[in-house]
Amino acid sequence: MAATSKTPRIQRALALTDEGYRGLRRAIAACTLTNLALMVPFALTVMVFGAVLMRLTGDEADWGGLWGLFAAGAVGLVVVFLCARNDYRRTYVTAYRETEATRMALAEHLRRLPMSFFNQRDLSELTENLMGDVSSRESLMSSTIPQLVASCVSTAVVCAMLGFFEWRLALCVFVTLPVALGIVLAARQHERRLFERQTKARLAASAQLMDYIEGIRDIRACRQVGARSKPMRAALGTLRDLAMKVELAVDVCVSAATTVLQAGVGITVFVGTMLLSGGEADVLTLLMFLLIVSRVYGPITSILSQLPNLLSLSGRTARLRALAEEPVAAGSGDAAGLGERSIELRDVRFSYDGNGDEVLCGVSFTMEPGTVTALVGPSGSGKSTVAKLVARFFSPSSGAICAGGVDLAGLDEESWLRNVSVVFQDVTLFDDTVMENIRMGRAGASDEEVLAAARAAHCEEFVDRMPEGWGTRLGENGARLSGGERQRISIARALLKDAPVVLLDEATSSLDPENETLVQDALSRLCAGKTVLVIAHRLRTVAGADSIVVLDRGRVAERGTHAELMAAGGLYARLVRIQQQSLGWSL
Numbered sequence: 065m066a067a068t069s070k071t072p073r074i075q076r077a078l079a080l081t082d083e084g085y086r087g088l089r090r091a092i093a094a095c096t097l098t099n100l101a102l103m104v105p106f107a108l109t110v111m112v113f114g115a116v117l118m119r120l121t122g123d124e125a126d127w128g129g130l131w132g133l134f135a136a137g138a139v140g141l142v143v144v145f146l147c148a149r150n151d152y153r154r155t156y157v158t159a160y161r162e163t164e165a166t167r168m169a170l171a172e173h174l175r176r177l178p179m180s181f182f183n184q185r186d187l188s189e190l191t192e193n194l195m196g197d198v199s200s201r202e203s204l205m206s207s208t209i210p211q212l213v214a215s216c217v218s219t220a221v222v223c224a225m226l227g228f229f230e231w232r233l234a235l236c237v238f239v240t241l242p243v244a245l246g247i248v249l250a251a252r253q254h255e256r257r258l259f260e261r262q263t264k265a266r267l268a269a270s271a272q273l274m275d276y277i278e279g280i281r282d283i284r285a286c287r288q289v290g291a292r293s294k295p296m297r298a299a300l301g302t303l304r305d306l307a308m309k310v311e312l313a314v315d316v317c318v319s320a321a322t323t324v325l326q327a328g329v330g331i332t333v334f335v336g337t338m339l340l341s342g343g344e345a346d347v348l349t350l351l352m353f354l355l356i357v358s359r360v361y362g363p364i365t366s367i368l369s370q371l372p373n374l375l376s377l378s379g380r381t382a383r384l385r386a387l388a389e390e391p392v393a394a395g396s397g398d399a400a401g402l403g404e405r406s407i408e409l410r411d412v413r414f415s416y417d418g419n420g421d422e423v424l425c426g427v428s429f430t431m432e433p434g435t436v437t438a439l440v441g442p443s444g445s446g447k448s449t450v451a452k453l454v455a456r457f458f459s460p461s462s463g464a465i466c467a468g469g470v471d472l473a474g475l476d477e478e479s480w481l482r483n484v485s486v487v488f489q490d491v492t493l494f495d496d497t498v499m500e501n502i503r504m505g506r507a508g509a510s511d512e513e514v515l516a517a518a519r520a521a522h523c524e525e526f527v528d529r530m531p532e533g534w535g536t537r538l539g540e541n542g543a544r545l546s547g548g549e550r551q552r553i554s555i556a557r558a559l560l561k562d563a564p565v566v567l568l569d570e571a572t573s574s575l576d577p578e579n580e581t582l583v584q585d586a587l588s589r590l591c592a593g594k595t596v597l598v599i600a601h602r603l604r605t606v607a608g609a610d611s612i613v614v615l616d617r618g619r620v621a622e623r624g625t626h627a628e629l630m631a632a633g634g635l636y637a638r639l640v641r642i643q644q645q646s647l648g649w650s651l
């Protein structure tokens with residue numbers, strides 16, 4: 065969907081795919097054809113009307129010709145039906161297909177963006193982009209743009225035909241059109257600003273709603289129902305006020321333009337009567353013009369009422385374009401085999417917002433292949449951030465993380481991630497079956513392999529209690545699972561993936577002591593012979609690590625084995641002592 069310099073302007077303006085742009089052109093042609101075909105029955109009606117009028121005024125009517133006109137009318141109706149069917153297929157089918165293609169392309173593009181992008185963007189904003197903005201474009205593609213262009217073409221044809229009959233009356237019919245258009249165009253800047261404010265207010269309101277719904281449990285627990293609903297009420301109030309302002313502005317503008325346009329009827333009657341009384345036009349011509357005026361003003365009025373929406377589309381498509389053109393994560397190198405080599409952090413610095421406070425300030429250490437490195441330190445010292453950088457979810461602001469001497473920044477993100485199994489604190493689950501949620505660890509794994517991994521992670525015990533066992537759907541983000549059950553699913557995924565690098569961030573923090581012992585056993589099997597980075601607050605679980613790195617405020621404070629660090633009597637020894645005192649255990 066990303067545009068190039070050769071992309072036609074309209075395609076770029078509407079953020080269309082190549083196929084969508086071709087479809088839109090075909091839809092416009094089909095719609096124009098329908099509008100022109102619709103003129104045939106109308107022209108025949110005028111001709112029949114003329115013939116009947118001749119009979120009424122005493123002239124000899126040509127009945128044979130009249131029957132011919134009726135027959136042509138019947139054929140015309142069939143042609144109109146066929147054109148309308150083709151028109152429907154082209155416009156609606158094209159719009160719906162393009163909507164689907166755009167959403168899929170954007171979702172796929174989002175998947176390839178660096179994680180830092182999601183740190184700066186709200187989920188509700190992205191949802192609005194993918195659903196609201198694309199839907200608005202769909203409705204304009206299906207029910208506005210083709211009809212608008214077709215109406216302009218057919219109006220121009222009618223204008224030329226009328227000019228051929230009687231140019232002065234034709235001028236009267238259309239003299240008000242430029243003024244009406246001018247009113248709509250003059251108001252567009254004001255309306256565009258209002259539309260933009262309305263979009264911002266909608267985003268703010270949906271962010272407030274999402275916050276409120278996600279936090280409902282805590283709001284109730286803290287008895288904050290009234291207080292927390294205030295910002296949501298304010299955001300919804302702003303949205304309501306802006307919606308009314310937009311409606312009012314559009315309505316006033318369209319009503320004024322339509323009234324000016326309709327004045328053309330009065331002008332046509334006035335000038336027509338003058339011409340008739342002066343003998344410069346006959347009754348038939350005047351009646352024909354009045355008939356036609358009523359026919360052409362309908363589509364023009366609908367164009368005028370649709371124009372404000374069309375003019376507001378530019379803001380929405382600009383957001384779609386910006387999203388589609390967001391640069392994907394850099395690096396394309398193949399990471400095959402690098403997971404089996406040593407992983408080295410070289411003076412890594414990192415801040416989440418790119419230029420704010422540094423979370424890591426020059427971290428350096430090496431993880432040898434097949435060894436366990438434990439990362440410990442006070443809360444907020446940057447342990448999880450290191451794990452995320454090794455997984456390449458983010459890239460260091462400076463310094464480098466190298467596998468086998470190759471900088472991860474130059475590698476294709478997905479290629480590197482094939483080397484890495486992660487079990488993090490926050491487990492993401494999908495609204496799918498237990499089986500498929502575990503199979504995410506390795507797409508294409510057989511049912512037997514999935515079940516073996518699940519059993520090794522001790523998932524069986526809670527899955528057996530579920531109504532449909534392994535086929536039970538987990539609900540949105542695994543809503544029906546406890547924290548410990550979610551972690552066991554995550555461990556099962558990692559076991560199934562069986563990658564050479566394993567990142568464990570508080571992998572057993574939500575488990576009770578009995579389950580923790582069982583899962584530790586599964587984790588030992590997962591980690592055997594792998595390069596492991598383990599983060600755990602309970603220091604006894606990392607005492608056996610080959611190397612322990614102690615982080616403090618984004619810096620490596622100490623490094624060594626458990627015995628060395630205890631002997632050194634530094635931060636690690638102090639943390640161990642505090643835990644011993646609070647938990648009453650000893651090593």
Ligand SMILES: Nc1ncnc2c1ncn2[C@@H]1O[C@H](COP(=O)(O)OP(=O)(O)OP(=O)(O)O)[C@@H](O)[C@H]1O
Pocket residue numbers: 183416417423441442443444445446447448449450
């Ligand atoms: N997505 C984020 N955006 C901005 N800042 C973040 C983000 N994630 C973490 N931080 C900040 O980075 C710092 C380090 O966080 P990190 O999660 O790495 O610490 P940690 O040592 O793993 O903490 P804990 O032991 O409590 O899990 C913290 O000050 C935190 O507020």
